[in-house]
Amino acid sequence: MTRASLPPVAVIGAGFSGTMAALQLLSVLPREQPVLLCERAGTFGRGLAYGTGNAAHLLNLRASNMSAFPDRPRHFEDWLGRLGPEDAASVQATPAGTFAARGLYGRYLTELLAQAVTGAEAGRLRLLPDTVTDLEPEGGAFRLCTEGGQSHRVAGAVLALGNLATDGPGSRHRLDPWDHEGFGRLHPHAPVLVLGTGLTMLDAVATLRAHGFDGAILALSRRGLLPNAHAPSAPWPAPDLTPADFASLPRLLARLRAEVVRARADGIGWHGVIDALRPLTDTLWRNLPTRERARFLRHLRPYWDVHRHRTAPPVAAAIADEIARGALTVRAGRLLAVEDEAAQAVVTLRLRGSERPERLAVQAMIDATGFGRLADSRDPLLARLTERGLVRPGPFGLGLDAGPDYRARGTRPERPLWILGPLLRGVLWECIAVPDIRNEAADLAALVAADLERAAAA
Ligand SMILES: Cc1cc2nc3c(=O)[nH]c(=O)nc-3n(C[C@H](O)[C@H](O)[C@H](O)COP(=O)(O)OP(=O)(O)OC[C@H]3O[C@@H](n4cnc5c(N)ncnc54)[C@H](O)[C@@H]3O)c2cc1C
Structure with a gap:
């Protein structure tokens, strides 16, 4: 040719x-x-x-x-x-x-x-x-x-x-976080449930408010963790990890915690240590035994995500204000069931720390749970x-x-x-x-x- x-x-x-x-x-x-x-x-x-x-x-x-x-x-x-x-x-x-x-x-x-x-x-x-x-x-x-x-x-x-x-909950009131036209059709005051409490949830809240929505928002995830905000932080050198550090997740965690303590002693916050890991994360991921990666996904991932994927301070401030005035509630819990009605969905939730399931009527469920x-x-x-x-x-x-x-x-x-x-x-x-x-x-x-x-x- x-x-x-x-x-x-x-x-x-x-x-x-x-x-x-x-x-x-x-x-x-x-x-x-x-x-x-x-x-x-x-x-x-x-x-x-x-x-x-x-x-x-x-x-x-x-x-x-x-x-x-x-x-x-x-x-x-x-x-x-x-x-x-x-x-x-x-x-x-x-x-x-x-x-x-x-x-x-x-x-x-x-x-x-x-x-x-x-x-x-x-x-x-x-x-x-x-x-x-x-x-x-x-x-x-x-x-x-x-x-x-x-x-x-x-x-x-x-x-x-x-x-x-994501395939999300099978409900006609499920709303894609990127469906801006769908946001425009919402009732301005009726409550909304956001599934997920990560960066996509922060985005969805800003989109709701930009569309004139002034009702209550409940954001729900298994652990109810919010992304941290970026903070002023000096750089910290990438830790010199050895093969022994990759042997198990607890070992790696202990090593990283020690690194955070060392950084703090030098007046540098955990942000700098997490950022220093960025070029190493691929190696970390590939070298951890399969069993340990599965453990990471089961137990640690939400904690990693909120430290690693941080938000801009003005976004964090807007969310803190939403929470302080009761317009946004962030809870840990699970969605147990959804019953569709004509103009709303009745959701059954089990909130962490509560014995009994709770039922709540919402006009929409925004699926901000992440990866399908x-x-x-x-x-x-x-x-x-x-x-x-x-x-x-x-x-x-x-x-x-x-x-x-x-x-x-x-x-x-x-x-x-x-x-x-x-x-x-x-x-x-x-x-x-x-x-x-x-x-x-x-x-x-x-x-x-x-x-x-x-x-x-x-
Ligand atoms: C809301 C949001 C905010 C983010 N903010 C940041 C940030 O501030 N900084 C940062 O570093 N990262 C951010 N990210 C991470 C983001 O994932 C990456 O930065 C990057 O945008 C990913 O791009 P992508 O091209 O892989 O995926 P996408 O942006 O999803 O693009 C995939 C494209 O493929 C097209 N497509 C799919 N299937 C087909 C097909 N069959 N035929 C033709 N076209 C097709 C889609 O239409 C789409 O346009 C953010 C992500 C989201 C969702």
Whole structure:
């Protein structure tokens, strides 16, 4: 095959992961090889997280951590610095750092894409606004099919589909946290239940208030833990962990607690120690014995999440105010049953510390519980790829399985199919936030280019 006729590499999903995979691929693939970026939502670059226009939806990470490129750490901050005064309200400086609105970050990403589409190599990045429904193996490559009836031969594909949707409680009053139109249809005063008390719950509360909802909100999770807020913190060096530290979870915890004590003695809070673990977390996750990882998921994960995935101080302050005035109640407990009525659902809850179940009428249940599983997914593309033996559930049923080279693993021999982003949760653990995904996108692009070159030479 001549270089002029190299088929494109497809990237399916144009949220942060797909956008970064596409940009990184453009820089490492041969110049004669296009990239086909496919997105079903119509808007490229923003994904689920960065499409919001609500200025109260702030990034969960400091602007200094949100560069799209691993080799240009100030790239996003410099972009922010060039904005005019009309955007000032979307950037909040706090003693813990600067936090920008997520919608603004979406604009940053769409500008990066626009530069790639119209820049020096115009035409090499092709945008396909359609839902991908199948990847049909064809020789050593694929035929990519879309809902709109398009068909493209592609040399390989990267799945960057974001989180698997949760199947949530089967109720007609269940509301997706990203269904902004659904929020707009709510009664302004009737109570709402939010399932989950993490970052998505904080988001849902801000969305409810932005839609003029002033009723009571009950947020429920097994442990009722709220995300911590970022705090001013000096950096702490990554701990020098030995293989013995990985032998068991209690041992690792003891080691990390000792590290926190040492940091505190130096006047540095736990935030610095948790942040120092970021580059090590993947190694930690891969090296812990399977039994210990299962223990982590069962017992420790909620505690890890609220320390590791922190919120911007203005968001934490708004939530504290909601709680103080009784508008938001956060409880530990379980949802036992849901009875649908015409205009409301009657939910039965067992709150922690209470003997008797309680019944409560709510107009909606916002499902902010987080990650779904492949087994419960109704995604037609994933169903097709599973049938074809191209993908299978990841470790512990989290996301999809992949090798250390991001290659999808299924029940049949591997094909030129790679995975990036939150779908790698069971394999990598740290793959859901910008600082990790940007590194992984660069790694993945280099591996894809090398694999395709090897395949072409074979
Ligand atoms: C509300 C929220 C706030 C967050 N805030 C932060 C933050 O402040 N900082 C941070 O680092 N991380 C944050 N995150 C984490 C976030 O997961 C990552 O930063 C990143 O946005 C993940 O992007 P993604 O592309 O993997 O997934 P997504 O954004 O979900 O994008 C996946 C895309 O794939 C498309 N797609 C799916 N299936 C198909 C198909 N068959 N055909 C075509 N297109 C398809 C979807 O339409 C979607 O646009 C946040 C996440 C959420 C949900």
